[in-house]
Amino acid sequence: MSQRAACRLVRQPRSTQRYVPLPRLAERRLVAQMRSLALSHPRYGYRRIAALLRAQGWTVNDKRIARLWRLEGLKLRRQQRKRRRLGQAQSGCARLRPQRTNHVWSVDFLMDRTENGRALKILVVLDEWTRLCLGIVVARSIVAADVALALQTAIAGHGTPEHVRSDNGPEFVAKGLRRALAVRGIEPRYIEPGSPWENGYVESFNSRLRDELLERESFSTLLEARVLIEDWRVEYNERRPHSALGYVTPAAFAAAAGSSGSASLRPTTRNESECLSPCGT
Numbered sequence: 001m002s003q004r005a006a007c008r009l010v011r012q013p014r015s016t017q018r019y020v021p022l023p024r025l026a027e028r029r030l031v032a033q034m035r036s037l038a039l040s041h042p043r044y045g046y047r048r049i050a051a052l053l054r055a056q057g058w059t060v061n062d063k064r065i066a067r068l069w070r071l072e073g074l075k076l077r078r079q080q081r082k083r084r085r086l087g088q089a090q091s092g093c094a095r096l097r098p099q100r101t102n103h104v105w106s107v108d109f110l111m112d113r114t115e116n117g118r119a120l121k122i123l124v125v126l127d128e129w130t131r132l133c134l135g136i137v138v139a140r141s142i143v144a145a146d147v148a149l150a151l152q153t154a155i156a157g158h159g160t161p162e163h164v165r166s167d168n169g170p171e172f173v174a175k176g177l178r179r180a181l182a183v184r185g186i187e188p189r190y191i192e193p194g195s196p197w198e199n200g201y202v203e204s205f206n207s208r209l210r211d212e213l214l215e216r217e218s219f220s221t222l223l224e225a226r227v228l229i230e231d232w233r234v235e236y237n238e239r240r241p242h243s244a245l246g247y248v249t250p251a252a253f254a255a256a257a258g259s260s261g262s263a264s265l266r267p268t269t270r271n272e273s274e275c276l277s278p279c280g281t
Contacts, residue, residue, distance in 0.1 A: 034068060046062065103162050121141060138229055
């Protein structure tokens with residue numbers, strides 16, 4: 001059946017059938033800005049891009065950005081189904097939960113390489129409550145004394161934590177580092193061997209660092225790696241909206257929380273609400 005006959009049959013004018021709506025000027029500007037942000041941050045999803053747009057003054061919600069995201073053919077993150085880990089019901093409360101600023105810090109290592117094949121070792125220091133990255137050390141080799149120095153530098157700028165969480169690597173269990181922590185009244189918290197999910201805050205940060213920078217950049221020298229990783233750390237703290245903080249930046253959340261780290265400022269997940277008591281390591 002031709003379009004003419006079909007329109008006559010349903011009594012619809014052909015001008016209505018052939019009408020193609022033109023995008024409004026404001027929406028074209030919005031799409032252009034959205035694509036610009038997506039180009040600058042190719043690993044961000046539409047929710048984080050929507051948060052950046054709102055921070056720039058656009059009045060948009062997530063649904064509108066998701067619709068334009070699909071129309072522009074940009075990547076949408078596939079929603080994953082939640083799974084229960086074996087034994088989680090018995091050991092889900094076996095670790096200390098952060099409740100305020102400087103309550104629990106976590107430290108961990110990442111590994112990468114420069115173009116000549118030489119190793120890069122990256123030490124991350126993170127405040128678990130504010131999600132603020134307090135420092136990143138990039139070197140060819142990092143020993144326990146370097147970890148102690150990195151913690152001392154972070155303490156000088158952000159205050160003294162009550163606990164420091166880490167895995168059982170030799171750099172973290174060294175006697176010298178334990179003595180340095182004990183002098184300042186800091187209690188080390190070691191996760192169970194082979195249980196990286198117990199150090200989930202810094203592991204999540206590490207995955208963002210690897211996904212958004214390390215997998216995209218090829219470092220020619222150690223100096224270049226230090227500069228680019230430090231630039232990313234500043235962007236993460238001051239410009240990147242964090243989904244666990246209600247899509248505000250860690251720096252803005254830390255400033256709002258102040259020294260008390262008020263629990264009312266941050267959305268509490270179900271798992272945290274079930275286990276806010278410091279039970280165990």
